[in-house]
Structures are given as structure tokens and as C-alpha cells.
Amino acid sequence: MRIRGAVLEEIGRERPYRDSRPITISELELDGPGPGEVLVRIEAAGICHSDLSVVNGSRMRPVPMLLGHEAAGRVERLGTGVDDLAVGQRVVMTFLPRCGQCAGCQTDGRLPCSVGSSTNNAGTLLSGGVRLHRDGHDILHHLGVSGFATHAVIDRHSLVPIEDDVPADIAAVLGCAVLTGGGAVVNAGAPVQGDTIAIVGLGGVGMAALITAVSLGKGSVIGIDAVPAKLARARELGVTAALSPQEALDAGIKAPVVVEAAGNVRAFETAVAVTAPGGRTVTVGLPAPDARASVSPLGLVAEARSIVGSYLGSAVPSRDIPRYAQLWRDGALPVDQLISRRVGLDEINEAMDELSDGTTIRQVIMFD
Known part of the structure; x- marks a missing residue:
């Protein structure tokens, strides 16, 4: 055809x-x-x-x-x-x-x-x-x-x-942005009650991670991005705080679960820096293949921190997409x-x- x-x-x-x-x-x-x-x-x-x-x-x-x-x-x-x-x-x-x-x-x-x-x-x-x-x-x-x-x-x-009550544009975004960003929080980050969740990089995937983190209601949610308009949108979506990378570093932000969704070296290094002792940095961004970041191995060992790569939000699509669709129906996502x-x-x-x-x-x- x-x-x-x-x-x-x-x-x-x-x-x-x-x-x-x-x-x-x-x-x-x-x-x-x-x-x-x-x-x-x-x-x-x-x-x-x-x-x-x-x-x-x-x-x-x-x-x-x-x-x-x-x-x-x-x-x-x-x-x-x-x-x-x-x-x-x-x-x-x-x-x-x-x-x-x-x-x-x-x-x-x-x-x-x-x-x-x-x-x-x-x-x-x-x-x-x-x-x-x-x-x-x-x-x-x-x-x-x-x-x-x-x-x-x-x-x-x-x-x-997916059921017909989910409009086509919403359904499409569930298939990548929400599956990847939401999964980075839920599947790879696995926050427990009381955990602060920080999202570094507020593009489509990062914003999807942000609204998923807010919907969980586990603890505070912090959005981090260099674009003021994206920080303003993050505030509208219910974050506890929305900060530039430098503001987050100057404020000494430390979160048990941090998701990096920007796909560049500076964002990755910022995400590692704002991860709390014992915490987990989940990276879903896709930088250039030759990109290299600087991380202190001593900081990882001495503070028992981990860095986790998450592709497609560590998702099983047939399991996870219906979950996100239901959260959307419920008005939570x-x-x-x-x-x-x-x-x-x-x-x-x-x-x-x-x-x-x-x-x-x-x-x-x-x-x-």
C-alpha cells in the first residue's frame, strides 16, 4: 500500500x-x-x-x-x-x-x-x-x-x-516518555515512603519522571533544569522545589533517589552530586557515545551510593503501560x-x- x-x-x-x-x-x-x-x-x-x-x-x-x-x-x-x-x-x-x-x-x-x-x-x-x-x-x-x-x-x-478511553496523543506519550521517565522512578529508583526524589533535566522524559514522582506521594519532589520556563512548568505540576543546577548545588540538595534525564555530561555530574549518602542515581539520558563524565569513586564507596543505568525505564511495557493509563484515568498522572x-x-x-x-x-x- x-x-x-x-x-x-x-x-x-x-x-x-x-x-x-x-x-x-x-x-x-x-x-x-x-x-x-x-x-x-x-x-x-x-x-x-x-x-x-x-x-x-x-x-x-x-x-x-x-x-x-x-x-x-x-x-x-x-x-x-x-x-x-x-x-x-x-x-x-x-x-x-x-x-x-x-x-x-x-x-x-x-x-x-x-x-x-x-x-x-x-x-x-x-x-x-x-x-x-x-x-x-x-x-x-x-x-x-x-x-x-x-x-x-x-x-x-x-x-x-490500550482502551479507547485513552486518547491517541496521550497513548503515544505513554509509550516512550512516560514508560521511560516513569519507569526510571518506579522501577529503577524504587523510592520508599519519605524519600525525596530529584529529577535532573526536564524535557519530555524528565517531566514524565517528575509527574510520576509527584503521583507516588512518597516525599518531596525537586525539579532541576537550566531553562526557567521548564522550572515554572515544574512548579505548576506540583514539585516541592524547582531549581537551576547551580542553585541545587549551592543549596546542598541531597536526595535518596535522583533521576538524570538530560543526556549530557553536566547533568549527569549534577545528578551524582545531589545524590544523598546511601542513595541511587538513575540515569536514562543518552549522551553522545564519546561523552565522558568525572565521578569520585571514593564518594561512591564511602557514602555507599550507586549509579544505575535504566533503558526504557527498566520497563515491561505490557505490564507498565496499563498502570500508567490507570493513573491517568484516576487524575493522578x-x-x-x-x-x-x-x-x-x-x-x-x-x-x-x-x-x-x-x-x-x-x-x-x-x-x-
Whole structure:
């Protein structure tokens, strides 16, 4: 079938992207779903820093590639062997499929699926296949989803069904921002009653971690970011305090659970510095591969502190997404407040500029 999608043609073009146009909106051919796969009509797709990381070269992927990994849509066709979804059902897409068989899949979310990680790096679906084509040439898949398109063929392992009462834009954001940020708090941070939780870096994932921390009601929640507008939004969302990195360091902030969600060295070092003795620094940000931070090993040993990496919020999507959806229903998780604006597919390059400028939390592409 013919579809429209946002294809990254070349990595590392200069900004502003509205001028260099690294992403083109193309007419593509999409194969039907193979065994274990599902054809989905995309309703909404969030624009995440992990998409930008491919555009600017912080994360190298093979190109040309149809971007987008945070999305929700409706099932249109089922491949053979898929008998637990129905045509017309709304589904959330997740960017790391879990084969269910490898050693990583046996760790309750702590480690990523090794098979899914391998196929994601190759730009294929979990089967190893490519379903996208343009002018006789393959167009690769982004993290098994390629959600910046009118339709996608996705492995069943990358889909989580969700009830119709969850709007498509909310459902999309649950699949990455909330799954990653919320999971960093709940799964990897594991706060107990009375724990202060600090969030360093208040982009989409960091704000998702923040609203999750507030919803838990365990103790004080502190938001840390260098952008005043984001600190103001954090205050609106119910934090105990919102501080710049320097203000947090000058105030001697120390928290038992600290989540770093900015993906840069200074943020990571700040997160380690504000972690209390006996506390845990959870890092979910994805800095450049050659980035290096300075940490005192003596401080870790003498104060019994730990640093924990958390990919996709150490989540099991089929377990965790329904939990967050219920918190949203209950009014405890204001996911709608994460959405800065809704855009059209044709605005994708301009949206990447805004994301790079750090002026937005989450932009969502809406499809008719």
C-alpha cells in the first residue's frame, strides 16, 4: 500500500533544520504484515530526543530511515499468528520489542532484549525484515516502529493494546516518555515512603519522571533544569522545589533517589552530586557515545551510593503501560500537561529545531 512518511535522508546536516531539510515527507510503499506482524494506522506520534539524536548524529543509524518510535494507532490488519488483537483496536507502540526468550527478557525489564536491540540497530523489524520501500530501494525502520507515517507494519512484540478511553496523543506519550521517565522512578529508583526524589533535566522524559514522582506521594519532589520556563512548568505540576543546577548545588540538595534525564555530561555530574549518602542515581539520558563524565569513586564507596543505568525505564511495557493509563484515568498522572503542542507531519523539520532549542517538552504529530 502507498503511505506518506518522514524519512531521514542524511545524518548531521547543519541547523536550522527548517533550511537544511534532513527529513523529507515521502510517498512510500509499505508491504503487508508478515507472520507475527500487524498493520497499524497511525493516529499520533510523539517527537522525542531519541529522534533528534539520529538527526544530529549523536546516535548513528543506517539511512535512509523512516523516523518515529513513540506512537499510537488503530489495528488495520493482522499477520498470521496474531490472535490476541482485533482490527480497529487501539495500540501503543514501544521502541524495544521483547522476544521473550533471551537472557535480557528474563530480567523483569532490568536488561533490554538482545534480539530486539540487534534488530533495532540494523533498522529492521524483529523478524529481520524490512517492509518499507521507495523507488525500488529499502527504507529502514526506526527502533522497530517508524511512527512518523500514516501507517506502519510493526511486530506484535512492539505493541501494547490500550482502551479507547485513552486518547491517541496521550497513548503515544505513554509509550516512550512516560514508560521511560516513569519507569526510571518506579522501577529503577524504587523510592520508599519519605524519600525525596530529584529529577535532573526536564524535557519530555524528565517531566514524565517528575509527574510520576509527584503521583507516588512518597516525599518531596525537586525539579532541576537550566531553562526557567521548564522550572515554572515544574512548579505548576506540583514539585516541592524547582531549581537551576547551580542553585541545587549551592543549596546542598541531597536526595535518596535522583533521576538524570538530560543526556549530557553536566547533568549527569549534577545528578551524582545531589545524590544523598546511601542513595541511587538513575540515569536514562543518552549522551553522545564519546561523552565522558568525572565521578569520585571514593564518594561512591564511602557514602555507599550507586549509579544505575535504566533503558526504557527498566520497563515491561505490557505490564507498565496499563498502570500508567490507570493513573491517568484516576487524575493522578497529568500526561496531557507534557504535550507542548500538536503539529502536522509536514512540520517535522521545524519541530526538530524546537526540540534542539530545548523550548518544548513534547510535540505530538496528529494524523487525520
